[in-house]
Amino acid sequence: MSTGRLEAFSDGVLAIIITVMVLELKPPEGADFAALHDSATSLLTYVLSFVYIGIYWNNHHHLFQICKTVDGTVLWANLHLLFWLSLYPFTTNWMDEEFGRASVVTYGVNLLLAAIAFTLLQRRMMRMPESRERMHEVFGSDLKGKASVLLYVLGIALAFVEPWLGLVPFIAVALIWLVPDPRIERYLQHERELGRTLD
Amino acid sequence: MSTGRLEAFSDGVLAIIITVMVLELKPPEGADFAALHDSATSLLTYVLSFVYIGIYWNNHHHLFQICKTVDGTVLWANLHLLFWLSLYPFTTNWMDEEFGRASVVTYGVNLLLAAIAFTLLQRRMMRMPESRERMHEVFGSDLKGKASVLLYVLGIALAFVEPWLGLVPFIAVALIWLVPDPRIERYLQHERELGRTLD
Amino acid sequence: MSTGRLEAFSDGVLAIIITVMVLELKPPEGADFAALHDSATSLLTYVLSFVYIGIYWNNHHHLFQICKTVDGTVLWANLHLLFWLSLYPFTTNWMDEEFGRASVVTYGVNLLLAAIAFTLLQRRMMRMPESRERMHEVFGSDLKGKASVLLYVLGIALAFVEPWLGLVPFIAVALIWLVPDPRIERYLQHERELGRTLD
Amino acid sequence: MSTGRLEAFSDGVLAIIITVMVLELKPPEGADFAALHDSATSLLTYVLSFVYIGIYWNNHHHLFQICKTVDGTVLWANLHLLFWLSLYPFTTNWMDEEFGRASVVTYGVNLLLAAIAFTLLQRRMMRMPESRERMHEVFGSDLKGKASVLLYVLGIALAFVEPWLGLVPFIAVALIWLVPDPRIERYLQHERELGRTLD
Numbered sequence: 001m002s003t004g005r006l007e008a009f010s011d012g013v014l015a016i017i018i019t020v021m022v023l024e025l026k027p028p029e030g031a032d033f034a035a036l037h038d039s040a041t042s043l044l045t046y047v048l049s050f051v052y053i054g055i056y057w058n059n060h061h062h063l064f065q066i067c068k069t070v071d072g073t074v075l076w077a078n079l080h081l082l083f084w085l086s087l088y089p090f091t092t093n094w095m096d097e098e099f100g101r102a103s104v105v106t107y108g109v110n111l112l113l114a115a116i117a118f119t120l121l122q123r124r125m126m127r128m129p130e131s132r133e134r135m136h137e138v139f140g141s142d143l144k145g146k147a148s149v150l151l152y153v154l155g156i157a158l159a160f161v162e163p164w165l166g167l168v169p170f171i172a173v174a175l176i177w178l179v180p181d182p183r184i185e186r187y188l189q190h191e192r193e194l195g196r197t198l199d
Numbered sequence: 200m201s202t203g204r205l206e207a208f209s210d211g212v213l214a215i216i217i218t219v220m221v222l223e224l225k226p227p228e229g230a231d232f233a234a235l236h237d238s239a240t241s242l243l244t245y246v247l248s249f250v251y252i253g254i255y256w257n258n259h260h261h262l263f264q265i266c267k268t269v270d271g272t273v274l275w276a277n278l279h280l281l282f283w284l285s286l287y288p289f290t291t292n293w294m295d296e297e298f299g300r301a302s303v304v305t306y307g308v309n310l311l312l313a314a315i316a317f318t319l320l321q322r323r324m325m326r327m328p329e330s331r332e333r334m335h336e337v338f339g340s341d342l343k344g345k346a347s348v349l350l351y352v353l354g355i356a357l358a359f360v361e362p363w364l365g366l367v368p369f370i371a372v373a374l375i376w377l378v379p380d381p382r383i384e385r386y387l388q389h390e391r392e393l394g395r396t397l398d
Numbered sequence: 399m400s401t402g403r404l405e406a407f408s409d410g411v412l413a414i415i416i417t418v419m420v421l422e423l424k425p426p427e428g429a430d431f432a433a434l435h436d437s438a439t440s441l442l443t444y445v446l447s448f449v450y451i452g453i454y455w456n457n458h459h460h461l462f463q464i465c466k467t468v469d470g471t472v473l474w475a476n477l478h479l480l481f482w483l484s485l486y487p488f489t490t491n492w493m494d495e496e497f498g499r500a501s502v503v504t505y506g507v508n509l510l511l512a513a514i515a516f517t518l519l520q521r522r523m524m525r526m527p528e529s530r531e532r533m534h535e536v537f538g539s540d541l542k543g544k545a546s547v548l549l550y551v552l553g554i555a556l557a558f559v560e561p562w563l564g565l566v567p568f569i570a571v572a573l574i575w576l577v578p579d580p581r582i583e584r585y586l587q588h589e590r591e592l593g594r595t596l597d
Numbered sequence: 598m599s600t601g602r603l604e605a606f607s608d609g610v611l612a613i614i615i616t617v618m619v620l621e622l623k624p625p626e627g628a629d630f631a632a633l634h635d636s637a638t639s640l641l642t643y644v645l646s647f648v649y650i651g652i653y654w655n656n657h658h659h660l661f662q663i664c665k666t667v668d669g670t671v672l673w674a675n676l677h678l679l680f681w682l683s684l685y686p687f688t689t690n691w692m693d694e695e696f697g698r699a700s701v702v703t704y705g706v707n708l709l710l711a712a713i714a715f716t717l718l719q720r721r722m723m724r725m726p727e728s729r730e731r732m733h734e735v736f737g738s739d740l741k742g743k744a745s746v747l748l749y750v751l752g753i754a755l756a757f758v759e760p761w762l763g764l765v766p767f768i769a770v771a772l773i774w775l776v777p778d779p780r781i782e783r784y785l786q787h788e789r790e791l792g793r794t795l796d
Contacts, residue, residue: 005206005260007602012214012410015609020222022683023617027690031697050683054676061602061672075260076377079253086221086249093226100230178673204405204459211413211609219421274459275576278452285420285448292425299429403604403658410612418620473658474775477651484619484647491624498628 003064006078010060013082018053021046021089024096042096048174049092052111055177056085056118063122066138067131074128077121084114104159104166111170112152119145148173202263205277209259212281217252220245220288223295241295247373248291251310254376255284255317262321265337266330273327276320283313303358303365310369311351318344347372401462404476408458411480416451419444419487422494440494446572447490450509453575454483454516461520464536465529472526475519482512502561506554509568513546546571600661603675607657610679615650618643618686621693639693645771646689649708652774653682653715660719663735664728671725674718681711701756701763708767709749716742745770 025042028035060081091110095103122142126135151169159166224241227234259280290309294302321341325334350368358365423440426433458479489508493501520540524533549567557564622639625632657678688707692700719739723732748766756763 005210005263008207008605009210009214009256009260011602011606012211012609013218015606016215016218016613017221018679019610019613019617019683020218022614022687023222023620025687027687027694028700029695031695031699033699035695036691036699036703047680050680054673054680057606057676058669058672061606064602072257075257076253079256082217083246083249083253086218090221090224090226094235097226098228098230098234102230102232102235103227106235204409204462207406208409208413208455208459211410212417215414215417216420219417222421271456274456275452278455281416282445282448282452285417288420289423289425293434296425297427297429297433301429301431301434302426305434403608403661406605407608407612407654407658410609411616414613414616415619418616421620470655473655474651477654480615481644481647481651484616487619488622488624492633495624496626496628496632500628500630500633501625504633 003068003070006070006075007061007064010078010082011057013086014053014057014060017085017088018050018057021049021092024089024093041099045092045096048171049088051174051178053085053088055174056081056114059118059177063125063139066134067125067128069128069130070125071128074121074124077117077124081114081117081121084110084117088114099163101160101163104163105156108152108156108159108166108170111173112149112156115145115148115152119149144176147176202267202269205269205274206260206263209277209281210256212285213252213256213259216284216287217249217256220248220291223288223292240298244291244295247370248287250373250377252284252287254373255280255313258317258376262324262338265333266324266327268327268329269324270327273320273323276316276323280313280316280320283309283316287313298362300359300362303362304355307351307355307358307365307369310372311348311355314344314347314351318348343375346375401466401468404468404473405459405462408476408480409455411484412451412455412458415483415486416448416455419447419490422487422491439497443490443494446569447486449572449576451483451486453572454479454512457516457575461523461537464532465523465526467526467528468523469526472519472522475515475522479512479515479519482508482515486512497561499558499561502557502564503554506550506557506564506568509571510547510550510554513543513550517543517547542574545574600665600667603667603672604658604661607675607679608654610683611650611654611657614682614685615647615654618646618689621686621690638696642689642693645768646685648771648775650682650685652771653678653711656715656774660722660736663731664722664725666725666727667722668725671718671721674714674721678711678714678718681707681714685711696760698757698760701760702753705749705753705756705763705767708770709746709753712742712745712749716746741773744773 025039025046028039030038087110091103091107095107097103119142122135122139122145126132126139128135151173155166155169155173157166158169224238224245227238286309290302290306294306296302318341321334321338321344325331325338327334350372354365354368354372356365357368423437423444426437485508489501489505493505495501517540520533520537520543524530524537526533549571553564553567553571555564556567622636622643625636627635684707688700688704692704716739719732719736719742723729723736725732748770752763752766752770754763755766
């Protein structure tokens with residue numbers, strides 16, 4: 001089973017998730033800059049969730065550059081990931097409207113479950129016979145993935161103490177992923193030099 | 200007529216349906232976990248409808264892996280399916296806001312009509328001269344499809360007696376489809392072994 | 399310039415238009431079937447607009463099956479068509495909430511302008527040197543297109559007298575297009591028989 | 598890394614941005630043409646933002662016709678562009694509801710930042726080894742891009758004096774881009790004549 005349609009469907013879902021969050025942004029009430037200032041926190045949470053979805057799209061894109069055939073369980077592992085990502089607008093919106101322990105913890109749990117879903121998808125794809133070797137070569141240790149899970153757990157714990165504090169590890173995760181994954185770039189570069197094309 | 204654009208359009212519509220339902224999820228009113236608890240039923244109905252759309256996407260994907268050419272009537276049979284699926288956010292939303300006999304029965308009728316539309320699409324595609332043989336080989340008896348229709352009818356009948364009871368057969372349908380269709384996987388596996396590629 | 403991305407973008411926009419209209423459908427207020435009955439007109443206008451967008455997707459799909467290269471003016475003629483189609487949710491919504499002369503006339507004008515935009519797109523594509531001959535062969539007289547424009551004008555005129563009456567020609571247009579275009583099917587069939595593939 | 602999926606994702610995001618703005622258009626309150634007249638400014642701002650997104654889609658399409666391989670930094674430069682474009686519905690909506698100095702200036706700043714993001718993307722793509730030469734040939738001086746930035750800055754300055762005045766340079770930018778880029782058309786034409794195909 002080729003990955004073309006799985007990628008197209010995931011692109012569609014991610015494109016919608018990243019965009020519908022802007023629909024939740026209410027226009028400022030008032031015609032002056034002070035009114036815009038009141039929307040500042042909404043804009044900041046929007047930026048954060050936009051970056052997360054952007055990172056997932058990027059990593060998803062990389063994953064399916066290496067692995068080109070899938071089976072039925074990968075389809076469901078992918079839908080499972082999309083499910084948790086689809087809840088971002090909901091948890092972002094709650095955190096934005098009622099900033100506090102419960103909403104930040106819930107946001108963190110959502111981030112954590114999406115990260116776990118991504119790891120499950122990646123592991124499942126590592127078992128595909130055609131790409132097992134290449135997948136292990138590229139994603140073998142997955143330090144970033146493990147660090148993300150730890151940081152999310154830390155953030156959830158901190159949010160119980162003080163909601164704002166919980167955001168620090170969440171933002172740290174975004175920062176460590178913003179850099180494009182050198183493993184894949186290096187691998188693709190290496191492939192090119194060997195004169196082999198993946199696509 | 201090749202199926203590329205029909206698949207892309209259907210992917211788009213399904214991606215939007217699966218995602219817009221999250222827009223109907225109002226953020227909890229209050230900053231504590233009790234407020235989140237009040238959203239629990241909304242989240243559960245969201246999960247259920249997400250799973251249904253995921254199943255349809257999966258099955259649709261499988262269908263067009265086997266059948267690669269279509270005519271004008273298939274285009275309309277597909278739009279007919281998308282129409283009933285596009286009503287899921289509406290009926291899900293009603294059931295969520297006003298749980299009762301009328302809304303659960305309506306939700307069940309919507310599920311039933313989508314299942315019938317899928318069967319019609321599959322039958323129509325079985326008549327395409329190029330793929331008739333393969334389609335019959337793979338989808339010949341369609342036991343799961345027939346069982347789904349019966350379970351939906353049962354659920355609608357039970358919902359007249361007691362709304363909650365109606366959900367049991369609906370959830371049963373989701374469960375029997377969650378497993379990827381072994382017929383298609385086996386067929387594709389078989390094809391690969393014969394050294395023939397479908398794509 | 400190949401048409402792949404133009405088709406993908408148009409598919410995306412049409413998929414969203416056809417789906418967002420369901421977001422305008424408010425869930426019935428009340429838990430009984432009488433409440434659903436009150437939503438009946440909303441559902442009917444939704445069906446009508448769904449069918450129109452489905453028809454445009456179908457015709458758009460057919461058009462780009464024949465013509466495979468485009469230039470910059472075609473990109474804009476296509477965006478012009480998408481603009482008028484993107485207003486369907488707005489005019490449908492108004493007609494649904496305030497059924498009367500002004501809203502039905504406006505709905506008709508929207509339908510008319512989309513039909514004219516489609517004609518302009520088709521004419522522009524007929525001038526592409528690579529596909530001029532084939533386009534003329536297939537879309538030469540365009541009786542259906544001309545009949546649609548006349549029926550829309552008639553509907554707008556009738557709506558000034560009595561809003562409900564205006565809907566009759568609008569529905570007639572939907573019916574004459576629901577049948578897949580035999581010219582294109584015949585042409586593609588003919589091509590296949592000659593052993594030439596278009597794709 | 599090939600550009601297929603980047604283009605598909607961008608198409609999805611742009612298709613959603615261009616379409617969700619119509620969701621912000623409230624149906625006129627009242628059943629007569631006077632009510633529609635009250636929606637006139639909303640419709641005009643919708644047209645303006647639709648044209649801007651259309652222009653970006655067009656230019657984006659052209660850009661990726663010339664440059665066919667990308668790396669990780671291009672993925673992020675593209676997401677950066679999509680971020681600013683995704684705010685159009687928000688700033689358009691504010692300007693529409695509270696027309697005044699603050700909202701028009703904010704709209705202009707949004708337009709300006711999107712233009713800068715497009716320039717950054719284009720520059721980044723000019724450094725891709727495979728397409729450097731062709732990119733420079735086609736986008737070398739980028740007069741239109743520079744003029745746009747200047748006009749946006751002028752519009753923002755004018756909006757501080759008188760909001761309506763600020764719209765004049767903004768509309769001027771839309772007009773200079775509406776014409777398809779002759780550089781690219783000429784380049785593609787030239788390529789065709791040389792018997793080389795880009796795709």
